[in-house]
Amino acid sequence: MKKIAVIGTGYVGLVSGACFAEAGNRVTCCDIDEKKIANLWNGIMPIYEPGLKELVQQNVEKGTLYFTSHTEEAIREAEVIFIAVGTPMSATGEADLTYIKQAAGTIGDNLTGYKVIVTKSTVPVGTGKTVESIVRERSRDNQAFDIVSNPEFLREGAAIKDSMNMERAVIGTASEKAFQIIADLHKPFTSTIVKATVESAELIKYAANAFLATKISFINDIANICDRVGADVTKVAEGIGLDSRIGNKFLQAGIGFGGSCFPKDTAALLHIAESSGYDFNLIKAVIETNEGQRARLVSKLETALGSMKGKTFSVLGLAFKPNTNDTRYSPALDIIPQLRDMGAMVKAFDPIAIGEAKKQLGNQCIYSDNVYETVKNTDACVILTDWQEVKQLDLMKVKRLMNNPLIVDGRNLFDLEQMDQLGFTYISMGRPAVQ
Numbered sequence: 001m002k003k004i005a006v007i008g009t010g011y012v013g014l015v016s017g018a019c020f021a022e023a024g025n026r027v028t029c030c031d032i033d034e035k036k037i038a039n040l041w042n043g044i045m046p047i048y049e050p051g052l053k054e055l056v057q058q059n060v061e062k063g064t065l066y067f068t069s070h071t072e073e074a075i076r077e078a079e080v081i082f083i084a085v086g087t088p089m090s091a092t093g094e095a096d097l098t099y100i101k102q103a104a105g106t107i108g109d110n111l112t113g114y115k116v117i118v119t120k121s122t123v124p125v126g127t128g129k130t131v132e133s134i135v136r137e138r139s140r141d142n143q144a145f146d147i148v149s150n151p152e153f154l155r156e157g158a159a160i161k162d163s164m165n166m167e168r169a170v171i172g173t174a175s176e177k178a179f180q181i182i183a184d185l186h187k188p189f190t191s192t193i194v195k196a197t198v199e200s201a202e203l204i205k206y207a208a209n210a211f212l213a214t215k216i217s218f219i220n221d222i223a224n225i226c227d228r229v230g231a232d233v234t235k236v237a238e239g240i241g242l243d244s245r246i247g248n249k250f251l252q253a254g255i256g257f258g259g260s261c262f263p264k265d266t267a268a269l270l271h272i273a274e275s276s277g278y279d280f281n282l283i284k285a286v287i288e289t290n291e292g293q294r295a296r297l298v299s300k301l302e303t304a305l306g307s308m309k310g311k312t313f314s315v316l317g318l319a320f321k322p323n324t325n326d327t328r329y330s331p332a333l334d335i336i337p338q339l340r341d342m343g344a345m346v347k348a349f350d351p352i353a354i355g356e357a358k359k360q361l362g363n364q365c366i367y368s369d370n371v372y373e374t375v376k377n378t379d380a381c382v383i384l385t386d387w388q389e390v391k392q393l394d395l396m397k398v399k400r401l402m403n404n405p406l407i408v409d410g411r412n413l414f415d416l417e418q419m420d421q422l423g424f425t426y427i428s429m430g431r432p433a434v435q
């Protein structure tokens with residue numbers, strides 16, 4: 001049992017805090033957002049994540065999980081401190097370390113006795129050293145501490161599952177003592193520990209996300225070629241994915257990646273490469289292909305309809321992927337304003353992300369959590385998120401409700417033959433159009 005403080009109670013901080021508590025530690029999750037802390041004490045989660053509410057409640061009742069906005073107190077009591085604050089993309093593409101530096105300062109101010117300070121946030125190579133020097137500068141009595149990089153690999157929508165059964169834990173540190181403490185904490189979750197230096201651990205996180213993003217952009221480039229030569233990208237993906245050296249994951253062609261990690265982490269890695277004097281052409285192309293996919297979907301819609309002016313579209317999906325209410329860098333936030341600029345009206349469906357989307361889109365569309373209400377009387381339906389509700393649509397009903405049976409599918413959800421038999425005009429990404 002360890003006393004743990006987690007600084008930053010967002011996706012990563014709350015999920016890992018709850019999981020460390022479940023494993024028998026005494027965890028205090030801290031946040032500067034007092035409302036978030038008050039809500040958590042009342043069982044209101046700041047994010048939607050399957051199983052999270054129950055896990056949090058059980059551990060609050062057991063007395064293993066606490067919440068506070070008094071980060072200083074939690075730091076003083078803790079043996080291990082995890083930093084899990086946001087590292088958003090700055091205007092120039094690099095990771096903004098403002099919150100990391102603030103957290104490091106607060107730790108330094110409140111260092112009492114030996115502590116292990118662990119960065120869980122995704123941070124550029126060298127941040128461990130920055131944290132170390134801030135803590136050293138701010139700590140009064142020359143207290144002993146060790147620095148660890150322990151990047152987070154959870155996927156939103158499967159965060160609890162991923163955290164309770166990690167494929168690997170990466171622990172980067174120069175201290176054998178700190179390594180043992182953090183390795184012991186991970187014993188209930190994984191048998192595979194990657195021991196590294198702080199710098200290697202920091203780079204592992206960016207390299208992992210950049211590699212996955214590369215797979216997505218690769219198959220999207222192949223899809224764009226398929227569109228030109230009349231091939232079907234789902235067949236191509238199946239054919240290459242069965243090769244175990246390639247694997248079939250992250251080979252779904254579509255409108256590209258969004259979310260809070262891949263766009264910012266690919267941009268940050270490009271920045272890390274540039275600052276080290278390396279021209280990382282591959283990742284530049286990955287970003288460029290990704291940005292082009294959204295425009296490609298809109299142009300497919302425009303080609304199918306002629307003019308967009310005065311048309312009404314149903315957009316299915318606001319979250320960047322299913323099972324989350326996260327809309328950060330979500331395709332919908334890009335595509336809906338484009339449709340509006342072209343003179344169209346938009347009705348938007350999402351089962352849980354409407355609240356988040358509204359913060360950015362305001363009244364640019366009519367929102368509904370009823371998919372059939374959304375498609376009713378629309379001239380085209382645009383699929384942006386592969387929600388279960390969309391995958392399981394009663395397509396005959398959809399056809400009856402729409403003004404015009406045109407679906408432009410950014411996620412390649414439906415079978416081409418079936419759509420043909422049902423009488424839809426069905427346009428997807430990298431597959432022959434059904435007219």
Ligand code: NAD
Pocket residue numbers: 007008009010011012013030031032033036071084085086087099102103120121122123152153154155156260261
């Ligand atoms: P988030 O925005 O959901 O949460 C960050 C929290 O930190 C916020 O609640 C904010 O109020 C709080 N905070 C900021 N400064 C603080 C301070 N000084 N003291 C206390 N609290 C403070 O962010 P997130 O999605 O959890 O991401 C956190 C980090 O983890 C980022 O670096 C991200 O790249 C990385 N990451 C995220 C995911 C993911 O799926 N979301 C996965 C892996 C890694």
